[in-house]
Amino acid sequence: QGMDSTIGYTCLIGKPALDDSVIVKVLKSCGAVPFVKTNIVQSMQSFESGNPIFGVTGNPHNVEFTPGGSSSGEGSLIGSGGSTLGFGTDIGGSIRAPAHLSGCCGLKPTRGRLSNLGLQGQNSQVFCLFASIGPMAPNVDSLVLAMRALACSLMFELDQNLPPLPFNEEDFQSKMPLRIGYYMTDGYLEAVPSVQRAVRMTKELLEKAGHVLVP
Incomplete structure (x- = not known):
């Protein structure tokens, strides 16, 4: 709430969100402290990283290389040790590519597993392509912790378009x-x-x- 989500478009500067997204509300209820928004490639449709508002984000291990995209800033921040948990969106690799290139872990959940309600985005429905929001973290255990915390009654209450499926501990612990x-x-x-x-x-x-x- 109160922050721009420009997707790298200058026309979206000065149009702050009127409310937190569902994911942010659930994270805050778990005690999370959102402290920064990170860079993306303009339009979220490239494995590069850069836009006319915030410029280019470099790979955390060598700034002459790309951190991947489109969730590039998040991958770079987590890959450099600057955050313990972040979120990106993914249709064709926009979480997985920056996780791979920046040296962190990322998960693209099944569409509809986590809530997209309140996110700024392209009108991808025109192309019948739907983005999934997913966690990015330094290790797999942190991804599990995030999914376990988010798949809760509050998220299903705030977004009733989601199937109310809690984290399945029995399946997860199965050998x-x-x-x-x-x-x-x-x-x-x-x-x-x-x-x-x-x-x-x-x-x-x-x-x-x-x-x-x-x-």
């Missing part, structure tokens, strides 16, 4: 092996060697943990 699909290429664009190596390493670790990996 039952999972069947997980993966791929190394989509047949069109080859991933760079470092990404292919990351997929292979993840596959091996998951198999060692007892899960079944299916190409």
Whole structure:
């Protein structure tokens, strides 16, 4: 409430939100203290980072490189140790790419798992593309903590469009092996060697943990 959400557009300067978004309300009820909003690429539709209002955000490990996007500032802040929890939005990688490039963890939940109510955004419905809001953090345990806290009765009360599904502790604690699909290429664009190596390493670790990996 009281802050601009410009998406990098100058036409949205000086049009502050009249209320907190549902996610911010639930976070505050958990004791969280929002202290900064971070940069994004203009229009939220690129893996780069920059806009005419706030300029360019650099990678936290080498400012000559991009931190990824579109949730670029959040990835850079968390990857540099400047915050313990943040949030981005994701359609085609806008949480996952900056988490990968900046060296933190990110989760794109299923659409409708967390509330988008009160967020400033593009009219993505025109393209039948819907963004998911999701947490970004230094480690996976913090992502779990965030999802456990947010999937609560208050969020479902404030946004009744969501299915009222609390965090499923039984499923989360289950030791039952999972069947997980993966791929190394989509047949069109080859991933760079470092990404292919990351997929292979993840596959091996998951198999060692007892899960079944299916190409």
